[in-house]
Amino acid sequence: MAIKIFSGIVAVILMLVYLAPVMLKLWDPALSLVMLVGFALMLFDLWQSLQSKTD
Template sequence: MEKSTRALLMKSFAGIVAMILMLGYLLPPVFKLKETDLAIAIVCGLVLMLIDLWQSLKSKED
């Protein structure tokens, strides 16, 4: 496998794992507290995380 392809796969895998871990950490308080404002803030943070991951994957540098 080519080095750049392997690096892209590792970045993708690390980003997905980070997103899953962040969801696992932030969602239990939302379900327990049932606060709409908190849920909106967490969703905004997760969207920003996805945008950052997308931009990181699109960039050519490692």
């Protein structure tokens, strides 16, 4: 379980590092909204995978 949590934290950080410069440089509201929705979906999927009982 600790490996799943560590991997999830690394994935969240990498996605933020990858998307933040694009969002800040272009600063298009529609693009920012799409990126935020994608980030929310990634967090939801991570939460579901951490809640699952199978390893």
